Amino acid sequence: MERKRWECSALPKGWKREEVTRKSGLSAGKSDVYYFSPTGKKFRSKPQLARYLGNSMDLSSFDFRTGKMLMSKLTKNRQRLRYDNNNQNKGKPDLNTSLPVRQTASIFKQPVTKVTNHPSNKVKTDPQKAIDQPRQLFWEKKLSGLNAFDIAEELVKTMELPKGLQGVGPGCTDKTLLSAIASALHTSAAPITGQLSAAVEKNPGVWLNTSQPLCKAFIVTDEDIRKQEELVYSVRKRLEEALMADMLAHVEEASSDGDPKEEGNDNDDMEAV
Numbered sequence: 001m002e003r004k005r006w007e008c009s010a011l012p013k014g015w016k017r018e019e020v021t022r023k024s025g026l027s028a029g030k031s032d033v034y035y036f037s038p039t040g041k042k043f044r045s046k047p048q049l050a051r052y053l054g055n056s057m058d059l060s061s062f063d064f065r066t067g068k069m070l071m072s073k074l075t076k077n078r079q080r081l082r083y084d085n086n087n088q089n090k091g092k093p094d095l096n097t098s099l100p101v102r103q104t105a106s107i108f109k110q111p112v113t114k115v116t117n118h119p120s121n122k123v124k125t126d127p128q129k130a131i132d133q134p135r136q137l138f139w140e141k142k143l144s145g146l147n148a149f150d151i152a153e154e155l156v157k158t159m160e161l162p163k164g165l166q167g168v169g170p171g172c173t174d175k176t177l178l179s180a181i182a183s184a185l186h187t188s189a190a191p192i193t194g195q196l197s198a199a200v201e202k203n204p205g206v207w208l209n210t211s212q213p214l215c216k217a218f219i220v221t222d223e224d225i226r227k228q229e230e231l232v233y234s235v236r237k238r239l240e241e242a243l244m245a246d247m248l249a250h251v252e253e254a255s256s257d258g259d260p261k262e263e264g265n266d267n268d269d270m271e272a273v
Helices: 046-056 071-089 139-143 174-187 222-257 266-272
Strands: 002-007 016-021 031-036
Touching (some): 139 174
Antiparallel strands (some): 016 031
16 A cells, blocks of 8 residues: 655644555555544544534535535535524514403402411302403404505505405404404414304494404305315415426526536545445
């Protein structure tokens, strides 16, 4: 074997690179690369070298075979680092989607526990205690006048609700009804059925069920479900076609701008494993 050793300028001062060329056997002509630390410790692969150096040096752009920093990888790493730093500096958007629902003070009797050491005292509880605080009536009207805008700050077109959905309550418009239904779907895990009591139309202030949106009771038919399935299928199909077109564009761009694959040695095989 023929051994050549010299200083490695890509690594800190004192590090040496050794290239051993095989002279005989089936692997004659092939060469192996090793690195030696200033203290003489030998390294056979890039993972070993990275574990030894730790955070003192970034080896993501270091080519173990040639002992040099690849400028193409170095540029990409710098661009990625700059992009990550810029994103970290930007303020995070406010993702708070809590609704402006005011919880009123409970007017019902609450359980009272009297703690004492006297053995004859008893703890009395009210079985008709209120677990949840009552919600404010017609709070959905606070959402009136609010509109949705896209990223270009253009007004998003309002949805058209089915004719079977009719509002309940004073001054309930189509926008208020849409906000009420969307809020109910967002905040409640229970089924949305509307106001089941017929008396709510006569006196909504008394008979209104605050857990349901401000709309009359409605029924979802099989035809409604079928139309919604067809709509979802159509949207998914368009999304699939858009994703496939975007993926093909990325593949063509990578094939036209990609660098030729570099040849490695036995050390590269060990590193890949």
